[in-house]
Amino acid sequence: MKAETKNKRLHIVGAVAMALGVTGAVSANAAGDPGREVIDRKCASCHLEGGKLTRIPEIRKSPEGWDMTVTRMGIWHKVELTAEERRAVVKYLADRQGLAPSEAAPFRFLTERRPNMQDTPPDEEMAQMCGRCHSFGRVALQRRDEAEWRKLMHTHLGQFPSAEYSALGRDRNWWEIARDKMPGRLAALYPKNTDAWRDWSRAKHRPADGRWVVAGERPGWGAYTGVMTAVAKGNDKYEVSYELHFGAGNKVRGHGDAVIYTGYEWRGSARLGNEDTRSVFALSENGSRISGRWFLKHADEIGASFEAVRADKTAKSALALVTPHMLRAGDTATVTVAGAGLDAKVDLGPGIEVVEWLGKSAEQLKLRVKVASDAAPGLRKVVVGGRESDKSVAVYRQIDSVRVEPAFGIARVGGGTNPPMTAQFNAVAFLNGPDGQPGTDDDVRLGSVPATWSTEPFDERAKHDEDLRFAGHMEPHGQFLPSFAGPNPVRRGLNNVGNLSVIATVADGDRALNAKGQLVVTVQRWNPTPLR
Incomplete structure (x- = not known):
């Protein structure tokens, strides 16, 4: 009986290895990867069919995409994984079934948690069918063939049966479009097999260890330069130290760790000064540069751009x-x-x-x-x-115009266990372009400039509802701090939401230039998923 059980287990492990494209010895121990071992033990029992692993090998995703899949298996099917097992599975799948750099690039703003960025679906139908419940980038950061995209449509209907009765669903033959039209369109746009992934998965990737010269800009703080040192700890893991310089005498030191997925996807944690941060970076294809964004652990809307160049003997200017x-x-x-x-x-x-x-x-x-x-x-x-x-x-010679960035921002009230989401604004100076007119596409961007910040009601309704009084206040460095969640009895039972104009006043010699943006202060977000 023991021999029979052992042989059966070896058969399952071998089938999983072949299905995932793993060559070499059959046993998980020989492969030596903890993620594969977890898949053998806890995933194959449901995904093995006819001696072949199903669904899992037919998909490619970002690390966040795989993490959401593993989490969903726990919620829907009670698959119990420890935090260590979860990390191991995500690492294994993202390395072998991830996205090539060129495939992930158009939607990096999602993985980097850049606030106030607008999704750009290919057309209105894609926006309505796929982008009305979550970002379209969540779709674009995965790859499937047509049959697998169709299975995803069935999954959506099975798990969210109200989808075809909600807005933009009940005014059309939603299910017929989702079943018969969308899989082919999605497979053409985001196919499983691509030259980009084939070439990247076969390439040898340069480790991220060593000394890096880093730079970036944190809105409200300004530009910084510094040094990052990464020490390899095995299995694409690194111990990382930072020394950043914000202006004269403002030095921030930090220490943390990072993991590289898919040969280029950096995900890190660090304590910078007195702030806990997360980092989402991408290594360049030749491994000589890193770019991305770091942000606060509990407030990802607050962060900084990041760029680094490898400081070794191969670096030339x-x-x-x-x-x-x-x-x-x-x-x-x-x-x-x-x-x-x-x-x-x-x-x-x-x-x-x-x-x-x-x-x-x-x-x-x-x-x-x-x-x-x-x-x-x-x-x-x-x-x-x-x-x-x-x-x-x-x-x-002089600044021609100023713009508030973002032009449209969102903040969220907070309360209880759900903290507020702030909004950070920046004032950016421009020169008029060849057409001589401000605010047109040919304007020349000069860069961020200091500003004095204020807010006012966006329209008559906001003025009537006293949004300026209740929604929150603007800090001197351009960060808006929203109020607490309602309902507020002083405000006739309304929540502390609001619709405000954000005003930047920039001094240029003896001139003062003004620019306006819009800020909507809205209610709390209760489901902050890695890919929204």
Whole structure:
């Protein structure tokens, strides 16, 4: 009986190995991957059919997508996994059935938790059929063939039978469209088998260990530069330390860890200063750069952009940041260039002269520059060591216009165990483009500028309901802090929601420029999924 059980188990494990495309010895121990072992024990019992693993091998997803799948199995089918087992399964599947960098790139704003970003479905039908209950990016960050997309439609109807009776469902033959039309369209847009994934899954990926020169911008705080050091701990895991510099004398140190999925998907945690943070980055295909975003653990709307260049002997004038990003004609300014393998030969473009060197190293160049009074306004590519970079500086005589970013923001009231969701705004300066008109597509972006912030009712209804009084308040650095959840008896039983205009006032010499954005303060979100 024992031998029979053992043989049966070996048969199941072997079938799982073949179904997942794993070659080599049949046993899970020989494969040596804890994620595969968990799949053998806890997934194959339902997914094995005719000696072949079903469903799981037919899908590719982002790490967040696989994590949501594993969580859903626990909710729907009572699959019990420890936190360690869950991480192991997600790692195993994301590595073998993930997305190539080019496939994930269009919707990285979702995985990076960038606030106030707008989904862009391919057309109105896709938006209505797929994007009315969750983001369309949640669809686009997975790959299936037509049969598997059709099974997903059946799953939707089985688990959410009210879908065809809700808004944008009951006004059409929803089920017939979902069953007969959408699988083919989705399989054409997001197929399981692609050249991009074949090439990426076969490629050798460069580890992320080593020293990195980092840079970015945190709205409300400004630009930063610094260093990140990653020490390999095995199985794509790293111990990470940070030293970031925000302006003169403002230094933030941190320590944490990270895991790399699919050869490039960085997911990390760190304590930066006194803040607990999460990071979602992507390594470039050659492993020489990292880009993405880090954000607060319990408030992902607050965070910073992140870019890093590998600081090793292979680096040749690789730039991470040039600051300040805007220089006024006729002024003298101190410019800092951060990067790796920097050559002390800098060209900032016509009309900008280096008059003094203040510091030179392979990772930072600091120089005083004089901008000619007749220098033409516009962008100049920064050239270091004879290499043109993707970084630029802008020359201007005066700011032509200012915009509030985001132009439309959302904050959420909080209370009880559900904290408020704040909204961070930034003021950005622009030059008029060739058409000479502000607010058009050809405007030249200069960059973030300091501003004085205020709010006012967005319309007459907001004024009547006293939204300005009840919805929350704006901090000096552009962060809106919403009020507590209602109903509020002082407000005739209404919740503390609101519709406000956000106003940035920017000083440019003796001129003052104003810009407006809109802020909707709404109710709490009760289901904060990794992919919304």
